[in-house]
Amino acid sequence: MANLQTKTNELLVFALCAIFLAMMVSNYFGQQAAGLTYNVLNMSITGPLVLFSIIQILRNKYYSQLGKAWICFSSFATLWFVAEVIWLVDELVYHVKPWPSEADYFWFAGYPMYFMFSMYYLKPFKALISKRVIFLASVTTITVAVFSISVSELQNIDFSEPEAIIGLAYPIADAATLFPITVSLNLFLRGQVNFLWMLLMIGMLCFVVSDLGFLIFTLDDSYYSGHPIDTIYLWAYTFLLFGSYNQLLVFKKRNSKNRFDMQESLR
Template identity: 45%
Template sequence: MLAVEKISSMRYLVVILLAISFVLLFSNLFGKHSATISSDWLNFGVSLFALVFSLAISVKTGKTGNHGKAWILLALCLAFWFVGERIWMVSELVYGEKPWPSPADYFWLVGYFFFFAFSYYYVKPFRKSISKKMIVLATVVPIVVMGATIYVTADSNSDLDMYEKILANSYPVLDSVSLVPVILGLAIFFRGAVHFTWILLFLGMFCFVVSDLGYLYFSLDDSYYTGHPIDIPYLWAYTLFAYGIMGYLRVFSNKDKSREIKY
């Protein structure tokens, strides 16, 4: 019965991810403005769900233990990113201004550090499952990605002032560093140490990295706009976060029910 529920749950996730993709791609048929509106509102919905679920799990687990601390840090991360998303959305849809650079960047950049702290506490209990090869892979891949990204964007950013150059390059650097816990988390999952719904959190971060790097690439020739198809993995990321946290809440609820039955 439990296996059937897991399969059904994954099917719902696939349907949601496909629906998000369809809505964004379909809205592009009606022009960039329609795509921008669709992307901003889809972003509002999925990021809100992710934030609400993260707050719920933080209240449920409390602040004790590594995972308790991890969920609080993830909630702070998603809270900062949610504020950043809303600043971007309001700047674009209400004031008709170019959202970059803007105060939203500060919220996004701070959010990364809460994600790194979350990853540390989340992975810490599984440190015995982490081999030296995994550490080498988790270090080399981000360095290569970081170096390649900075090299490609270096000449293209020549028309930016120093502040904008630093800000623009902050994202590929932080995204590359984010790959370290992502790779370790995926490796731990394939060793059978964690549940699939939990690894969705790291898959979500991987989607952020893909979308951010895509954003930089398409921005080089000014072809990016909010609602561009490269935003799809960005929207998937929040969805995977929400779904992963929701899966953990189910596990927690089942444990509570087991205790009730036992006693």
């Protein structure tokens, strides 16, 4: 198991480096090349992510803890995949500005699904989560939300514009996901869970960072599809993909009693 984890970690590092290199090289050749590279890589990652999440549903009984968790995660992954497809079609087929667009409805709909998944993910560790950790997670969530609003106010944005409202809504929605992420990081730093277990949380943490960057670059009109900040978006999906793959390796057999804390070498 340890050898498998090492190989998975090595493959993850390779994937992250390859994505970074591809994005930097494509940006060197211009915005059009960067946009095309980003969209191709995006579909190459999000497609398998949806597939892995669906396999998890089929592998686990729907009424079990794992089954319910993966229904939520699969819903989240599918909604965001649809959003990415809409973005791609708008940009590469219709050649229109893909933001804001109908894709935003699917992205926003995915947040509650991910949050519910994270609750199922953390539920087996309930006894290890203290009130102090809950307080810290709450403060982190509120702080990031306030910071996002402050950044927008410093830019003197016009909140009568739908684009501005949507741009601000993403960091605020991301801030809500920081609650389970902060709790998970606490478990990881205390040695209660391993790095591969954390990937499904680290992925969303990357979205928090990239959405904040997207907001900043959009407000000063310097963002374009394939912008270097999009590298973090691709990393986020990559972390989620490898996290899902790791769970497939851990729970190879269907068992309604499987729990997220019942893993060999979890610590």
